Amino acid sequence: MHIEPSFRKRYHKALSDLAMLKAVKLGTGRLRSQRAKAIEAVGTERWMAFRDRAEAIRLHVIQHLDQYLDQLVNNVLKNGGHVCLAKTGEEAVKYISDLAKKKNAKSILKSKSMVSEEIHLNPALEKQGCKVIESDLGEWIIQLAGETPSHIIAPAMHKNRFQVADLFNAVSEEKLTTEIPDLCGFARKYLREKFLGIDIGITGCNFALADSGAVTVCTNEGNARIISTLSPTLVTIMGMERILPSLEELTIMLSLLARSATGQKLTVYNTLFTGVRNKDDLDGPQEFHLVIVDNGRSKLLGTKYEKVLNCIRCGSCLNACPVYRNIGGHAYGWVYPGPIGAVLSPLYQGMEKYGELAYATTLCGACTFACPVKIPLHDMLYALRNDKIELEKTGELAENIAYKGWSATFASMSRYRFSVRMARRFQFPLVKAEKIAYGPPPISDWLKHRDMPALPKKFFHEIWPEINNDRKE
């Protein structure tokens, strides 16, 4: 799928897609208010305590990642599972493609994995003749549409039922109505048939537990556990930072995850599996492969950005963000949208391609406050901007000069006051009824949608002597 390289063009397209924006406002509004209710039920103090604990747990794990991954790998191998340590996305894709070839796999069912989107797994498997089907309803919808997910937990948030009916009718033998229960009923029937014919199942990983070698997957639909039970060969793709020491830490994360994402106490299904079936079991995988993916994560360790690896992919920063709510997910241009995406995309894919996202924010801080593991997202956006200017020297020349001039002027009282008098003189032709409605760039951008007040006849420093004298009398 071709992604328009200019962020400006992408968000202009988004701003004119009114149907999409309506759906995104509805979706994020609903998720936000449900989350708020859930937090109220827990109690603000207890919620803050949970967040503090979760932040400490995740940060400790990230800063000792080698230790926990090592323990995990040993336990998975001991349990009879295979491990692939993939430094790059290509290595992971090669491993899984080779496996599919070896197993002569025709039908591959997937549950949600954002990492698999990062590494472009599906196209590679399809190229060698495998049929890959997404089983999460939202992911299946966008797969049929040939699109990428627009929200971390509600991938088809931007679509309405009429669009979904069109997509389903293209694969359905009978004509479907546009009623949501009918559409869901069709999805159940169609995908159930596919589940029963599965050759290889691929899941993502919410949390891997180092001390037992178990993988935790959380869904509301139950698709992941169908896959983990029915697949003769099961593959789990894991971003290498998605790990916890033990079951105890998992309870903290699970208590935060669903509430942050949708306002539920827990997702309907939380499944822990160690992979391979026991000797006498009659269901469960005969082979299990855990693919642990680096793909740029190790580069962040030990830097001022390492805390971004705390992320548990709940999506609450998206719902909190005024920019996300008004442009939707596709405008961000990569796998992860919203505030987390604005930080990850430049870090993983480069400043040149995605550096602009660091400016697609009002720095309001809502993301940081929503984050259950307290990632200082808005501070990271400040830092990315500073990086862009200091290190990569890609700041605009005009802006560079302007700020140097600003600092020279504003560092001196006399220069400042002179500039105020000059500005007042220059605004004269633009002012009508004490308002400015038209003007040259850069204020023309402001004036596109808003009026501006005229500079007052007297600034405060000019009336201060008068006020001060009043008092002295």
Added chain:
Amino acid sequence: MAQGLLTGDRDGFFSTIRQNINTSPGGKAKRVENPMDGLFTQRETTVAERRDLRELFIQEWTTLGGQAFAVKNRNELAQALKGIIQERNIQKAMRWDHPELTNLSLEEVFSEAQASLSKWPLDKNYDNWIGKAATMDAGIVWGEIGMAETGTIVLPASSPGQPTSVCVLPITLIAIFTTAQLVDGFAGVIKLFKQWYGTNLPTTTTFITGPSRTTDIEMVLTIGVHGSRYVYALILDET
């Protein structure tokens, strides 16, 4: 169990991580000892308190779209079960081969209701039985632990007779347990898991909190997309 195989450059993979970690800003964060302290209710409950937990569980379960019955004895259990068989028009069901379920003589209840109940067998081959489970109208499991705060049933598939297929595939799920299985929440689960398994977890453990659901289309709630659409909890008085 035979050891699995590792692919990839283990040394290279880990040395990159180790190198980078050593420059963590502000030093390294300590391990959080006792991560659950102060956040969850941790207590020993009395029989009476567990009856209260049952009410809380039923409240949660019902709000999520499930149905739950508090039953005093085997007779009431049989009545409730017959009601479900009729309501869901169940003709064939499959149950876990679990000693607690065996003790309840559920086969009699089913035959009285003119329906059939089979047990997940241990001596047939793989292909048939997953497919068989998929054709069942209902799956019956024993709820090893019930979490009252969240309305969650914990199902460790910890023996060959407790396969995940039985609770995953049929459209109706029936979970039977007693008040003795009820805990407040996660703290109770962890305590029992430490006792039963340590770090040797079962092949699969599922936490089920209500019927399968999705809001992927226009944020409208639909029940029963892939997992069970109808979920029943029958909670017996403990003896």
Added chain:
Amino acid sequence: MYADVGKSVVQVLRRNGVDLDFPEGQTCCGQPAFSSGYYKETTIVAKKMIEVFESSEKVVIPSGSCAAMIHHGYPTLFANDPLWKTRAEDFVAKCYEFSQFIVDILGITDVGATFPKKVTYHSSCHMTRILGVEEQPKILLKNVKGIDFIELPYAFDCCGFGGTFSMKMADISAAIVEEKVDNIIATGAEVLVGSDLTCLMNIGGRLSRRGVAIQVMHLAQVLDQGSGKNAY
């Protein structure tokens, strides 16, 4: 820049027993440059501000975002500067946002103002999330005689200003301020009050462009109402 607001700040504080001064050398807290990533340039101006206020006991700031910039940004700017680090810390410790100063330091929740109008309040992001000052402005407003205070839905949502964002990505900024303006109109308020002039300029600018007759006032101006100019 908004001289009237400054005048109200002075009058309200004097009326409540505060002897204050306006050190003449002050210019700007440096937020626009800091947010755009120009840390070096910001530091030049920040040092000037620290110098200018060195002999003041306490500093009252009628702008949530400026106060937040000083509290949050200045430690970052001077963290690795052994000469200026302590001077910056001392400065930060004596800076207060206007409503924070009145409620927390003076201990006053009723300044004796009268303003019989329907009023709603926008909570600016930097003041609430970064400075942690949430309730103080609302407490002061609710105690104004005759006021009809209406809670603004999603009061804590950003107004869309974001500094240069409002010009660099004007169309997104406009979409965000539109949401805010719709929420304000829906309250039926006659006056919108805020503690941050940048937010008020942004929201006010959109209200004006849409021709909506809602007055926009800074908290200090409301608190200055009805108490008499010669009361001190």
